[in-house]
Amino acid sequence: MEKYFDQIKKCQLFSNIAEADLKSLLNCLSSRFHSFEKGEFIFREDSVAESVGVTLVGRVHIIHEDYWGNRTILAQIAEHELFGEAFSCAEAERLPVSAIADEKSEIMLIDYRKIITTCPSACSFHTQLIKNMLKLIAKKNMMLTQKIQLISKRTTREKLLQYFSLQAKLLNTKEFEIPFDRQQLADYLCVDRSAMSRELGAMQKEGLLHFAKNRFTILV
C-alpha cells in the first residue's frame, strides 16, 4: 500500500483528510490493490456489487453491452477517480455495467461496507469519507444528466456540436484534443461511426469545424 500512497493522496475521495489520519483510515478500509492490462475487465456486468474502485494509475471505461453485443461507453473514469460506487451505495444486487481498463492501470478496490460503516475502533474520518463520496456521486449524477442531455439530441450533428462545445467550455479554448478515438466517440454519442465520420466531414467542409486526428478546433 505504501507504494501507492502518493497516488491515493491525489484522490478526491480522500480530500479534507489530514495525511496522518489518512494512513490509519487506509488501514481500516483494508483495500486490495490490483494491476490490469488494457482491455482487461475489472468487474463484469451481473456480478455482485461489493467494491468501489479507484484509478490510481490509468483509465477505465464503464461499458454496457446489449443482447446483440453493441457496446456503449457509459462513462470514462480518469486517473484518481472513483467508479462503481453508485451500485454499492444503492445496495444493488447485481452490477448493470462492466468496468474495463482502457490502458494498463493500477486499481484500488475497497469493500464498500468498510466505507459506509463507521468502524468499531471509532475511526472518525469515516464521516468525512462519506461526505466526500456523497459529493462525488452527486457530481457523477450531474455528469450523467449532462450525458443524457447530449444523447437526447436528435441528430448526429447536434450531438457533435453539443459535445465539442462542452469540451471547449470545460477547457476554456476552442482548440482541444479529445480523449476518444473515432469508434469510442461514436459509441459515446450513440451513433454509427461511419455516419459520424460523414457528418464530421460535412461540418469541416461547411467551415464549422477543423480537425486532424484527435485535435479539434471550433471555427463558428
Next chain:
Amino acid sequence: MEKYFDQIKKCQLFSNIAEADLKSLLNCLSSRFHSFEKGEFIFREDSVAESVGVTLVGRVHIIHEDYWGNRTILAQIAEHELFGEAFSCAEAERLPVSAIADEKSEIMLIDYRKIITTCPSACSFHTQLIKNMLKLIAKKNMMLTQKIQLISKRTTREKLLQYFSLQAKLLNTKEFEIPFDRQQLADYLCVDRSAMSRELGAMQKEGLLHFAKNRFTILV
C-alpha cells in the same frame, strides 16, 4: 409543518430515524412548504442551487429545454421522493435543469446546507440523514444510467421494447399502465411523437404488443 408529518414519515430520506427524533430533526432543518399548481415551475434552470425538494403530495418532472425550446423530461419524481439534491450536493453554482409540477403538488424545500452540516446543537440524526441521501443519490444515479441505456438504443422500436420490458420487470407483470401520455413518453425516449405513434401501431399490428390508452400488454 404538523399537517405534513404523515407525508414526511413516508419519505425514504427520513427512513431509519425514529419518529421522536424526526420531529427535532425537522426543526433544525427549518424547511419551507409550498403548494404548486400543475405546470408551475418549482425551480428554474440557471437559478442558484440551494434547496432540495421533497414531493409530499403530487408529482414533479425534471426537464431541460434546449436553445430551440425542445423539451426533454430527464426524470419523473413520484410522491415522497427527493429531487434537486445532486446539484446541491455537488455544490453546483447554477441549476442545469428545471423542476415543474406535473400535477397539483405540495413540496417541502430544504436548504441543503442544513442537511449536510451537522448542526451546532449536535443533532445526531444528521449522520443517518446523510447516509439516506447517499443511498438515494446512488439509486438515482443508477436510474440515470438505466435511462442512458434506454436512449442509447438506436431505433424507436428498441427504445420502446426496452422501456416496456423494464416496466414489466419492475411491476412483475406483462400488463401495466405507464405514467406518461404519448408526448411525454416520446420526450422521455427522445423521439418524435408521430414517429413513435407510427411505430407503436406497427408493433401492435405485428402482434408484439397490445395497448389501449395508457395500458400496455406485452405479447412477446
Next chain:
DNA sequence: AAAAATATGTTGCATTTGCAACGGAGATAG
C-alpha cells in the same frame, strides 16, 4: 349539450441514419 381544448393517430416527403463493404494511411510485429 355544445364548444373549446387537448390528446392521439395517420400520412407524405425530404432528410438522416445505420449498415455493409471497401480502400488507404499509419502503426506494429516479425
Next chain:
DNA sequence: CTATCTCCGTTGCAAATGCAACATATTTTT
C-alpha cells in the same frame, strides 16, 4: 522490409426518422 493489423474516411442503399399538416377521438369547460 514486408506482412499484418488497426484506425479512419468514403460510398451506395434501404430503412428509419423528423417534420408538418391534418383527421379523430377524448376530455374539459362553459
